[in-house]
Amino acid sequence: xxxxxQPPSTAPHHTAxxxxxxxxxESAFDAAVAADERIEPRDWxxxxxxxxxxxxxxxHAHSEIIGMQPEANWITRxxxxxxxxxxxxxxxxxxxxxxxxxxxxxxxxxxRDDLLDKLHSGRQKYSSIFNxxxxxxxxxxxxxxxxxxxxxxxxxPLCRCSYGPYARAMVRVCKEESFHQRQxxxxxxxxxxxxPAQHAMAQDAxxxxxxxxxxxxxxxxxxxxxSEQSMTWKIKRHSNDELRQRFVDICVPQAESLGLTLPxxxxxxxxxxxxxxxxxxxxxxxxxxxxxxxxxxxxxITQRRRAHEEGAWVREAxxxxxxxxxxxxxxxx
Amino acid sequence: MSSSTEWPLWEVFVRSRRGLSxxxxxxxxAPDAEMAxxxxxxxxxxxxxxxxxxxxxxAEITASSPDEKDSFFEPAGDKPYRHPxxxxxxxxxxxx
Numbered sequence: 082x083x084x085x086x087q088p089p090s091t092a093p094h095h096t097a098x099x100x101x102x103x104x105x106x107e108s109a110f111d112a113a114v115a116a117d118e119r120i121e122p123r124d125w126x127x128x129x130x131x132x133x134x135x136x137x138x139x140x141h142a143h144s145e146i147i148g149m150q151p152e153a154n155w156i157t158r159x160x161x162x163x164x165x166x167x168x169x170x171x172x173x174x175x176x177x178x179x180x181x182x183x184x185x186x187x188x189x190x191x192x193r194d195d196l197l198d199k200l201h202s203g204r205q206k207y208s209s210i211f212n213x214x215x216x217x218x219x220x221x222x223x224x225x226x227x228x229x230x231x232x233x234x235x236x237x238p239l240c241r242c243s244y245g246p247y248a249r250a251m252v253r254v255c256k257e258e259s260f261h262q263r264q265x266x267x268x269x270x271x272x273x274x275x276x277p278a279q280h281a282m283a284q285d286a287x288x289x290x291x292x293x294x295x296x297x298x299x300x301x302x303x304x305x306x307x308s309e310q311s312m313t314w315k316i317k318r319h320s321n322d323e324l325r326q327r328f329v330d331i332c333v334p335q336a337e338s339l340g341l342t343l344p345x346x347x348x349x350x351x352x353x354x355x356x357x358x359x360x361x362x363x364x365x366x367x368x369x370x371x372x373x374x375x376x377x378x379x380x381x382i383t384q385r386r387r388a389h390e391e392g393a394w395v396r397e398a399x400x401x402x403x404x405x406x407x408x409x410x411x412x413x414x
Numbered sequence: 415m416s417s418s419t420e421w422p423l424w425e426v427f428v429r430s431r432r433g434l435s436x437x438x439x440x441x442x443x444a445p446d447a448e449m450a451x452x453x454x455x456x457x458x459x460x461x462x463x464x465x466x467x468x469x470x471x472x473a474e475i476t477a478s479s480p481d482e483k484d485s486f487f488e489p490a491g492d493k494p495y496r497h498p499x500x501x502x503x504x505x506x507x508x509x510x
Contacts (some may be wrong), residue, residue: 123480170460175459184441194420204430250440257461288468396445400421403446 113313119245122188130314133307134244135191136205137316142182143200143207147381149175151215160218167264168221174257181250188246201386202314209367210293212375219272219279225265227287227294227332233258234297234328238318247316261369266335274338280340287336288344295359296367299323329357422471426457428464433493444469468505 106125113120120126130171149172157173159165178217181194199205210228215221239251272283297303299321311317319327329348336343370378421443427436439458444450450469456462478486494500503510 123477125480131421141416173456174460177460180442181440185452194421253440396421397447399445403449406446 086252087317110170114243117243117315119248121245121289128318129310130364131189133311133314134406135186135189135318137195137197137311138182138186138189138247139191139205140207142179142196143185143205143274144211145175145179145182147200147207147211147385150381150384151211151213151377154215155221156291158218159221160392164268171225171261171264178254178257181253182247185246187372194265197282197389201382201389203373203382206371208297208298209370210376211381212370212378213289213293214376216289217282217286219282222265222268222272222283223286225261225263226269227290227356228297229258229261229265230332231297231328232292233262234331234335238324241318243314250366265401266339269339283339284341287341291344291365292362294330295325295362296364297323298328300349300364300367326356329359421445424454424455424469426450427468427470427471427473428454428458432465435494436466437462441472458491 099248107127109122110126110130111122111125119146120130128166152168152175156165156168156210159168183196186196188195200207200256215224233255236251236255240248240255242248242251269287272279275366299308302308302320302322304322308317308320312320331341333348333350346362349358351358369375423441423471424447426439428439429436439454442450442453442457447469451467452468453476454469459467473499491498497509
């Protein structure tokens with residue numbers, strides 16, 4: 082007997098019979114992945130598959146909850162009640178997405194407290210994009226259009242990821258992200274068609290968010306350390322460069338409809354390739370932000386830690402209340 | 415940050431509309447059943463996805479083991495006569 086979440090005991094590796102068993106389990110796993118079947122929590126899986134997924138889902142979950150900060154920055158200063166209600170709903174969604182993903186990671190035996198601990202101590206990362214500041218109201222629009230747009234491009238293929246709980250979480254996330262992107266686009270459109278100052282504000286936000294958004298797809302294929310194995314395992318379905326190209330091709334006509342330009346003099350249609358060519362990405366900046374030297378790294382993690390510490394008494398009080406109630410129930414039973 | 419206060423895990427089942435069964439939506443942490451229900455509402459029904467929610471402590475669920483997959487479900491494997499398609503019925507026979 083076992084519970085739904087309890088990971089199976091690992092197969093014995095040490096005996097000769099154990100090694101033969103492991104080989105059989107491994108080939109059953111490979112066959113399931115090759116046949117596009119989903120791997121479920123209690124199936125046997127290679128240790129490296131498990132640890133890759135925990136790392137990726139944790140990083141994804143961390144990104145969702147850290148991503149609440151740059152946008153929450155504007156809730157109290159939203160220009161209308163309509164925009165304020167939309168922004169609050171969006172930030173609440175990001176919290177929800179984080180929770181879906183933490184739950185999915187827990188199906189592989191990770192503990193929530195441990196994952197948060199790793200985020201707070203810098204042992205696990207979150208997406209670098211959230212280390213950039215939101216300087217004006219237009220940034221809320223640029224984040225919705227570009228950052229959420231890039232996230233969707235990344236996440237749609239993850240709905241077919243080989244690990245069942247991750248794929249199911251992504252289906253839910255993708256449905257909700259679509260509102261995020263559209264509200265951002267609508268916000269930018271309103272500014273773009275507004276006064277010259279509003280138009281300039283929208284253009285400035287797009288100028289600042291464009292390149293970091295392209296970096297969200299990760300390093301070029303040649304330098305991406307985890308890509309190849311993840312493709313074989315069908316955790317990942319497309320390469321970083323392929324998804325980046327798809328995103329650029331989607332954005333160019335959308336920018337035209339907005340009446341805004343993208344800050345890349347080398348951006349042009351390539352008839353031969355059937356894609357847009359675009360300029361070189363500044364990977365030095367990417368690696369530097371990733372290493373902790375972005376404009377807001379310190380602020381994001383400090384605020385996250387503070388929120389966690391200041392919420393401790395609430396978590397403890399709720400746990401104490403639950404214990405008291407269950408003891409009372411037992412006493413009267 | 416101490417694990418002594420980590421809230422237990424709950425599985426959430428949502429009935430999307432009347433006439434349908436509750437379906438597993440995901441899981442969450444909560445100190446007790448009442449808070450689990452409230453958290454489930456905020457987490458899994460932000461867009462009218464449900465009219466009813468069940469929460470069950472994850473530790474209370476007993477699951478069949480994937481290792482038993484073959485032998486456990488084997489009894490049903492060799493009984494095709496349990497399916498209507500097993501039977502040959504002449505063309506033109508109606509309501510059968």
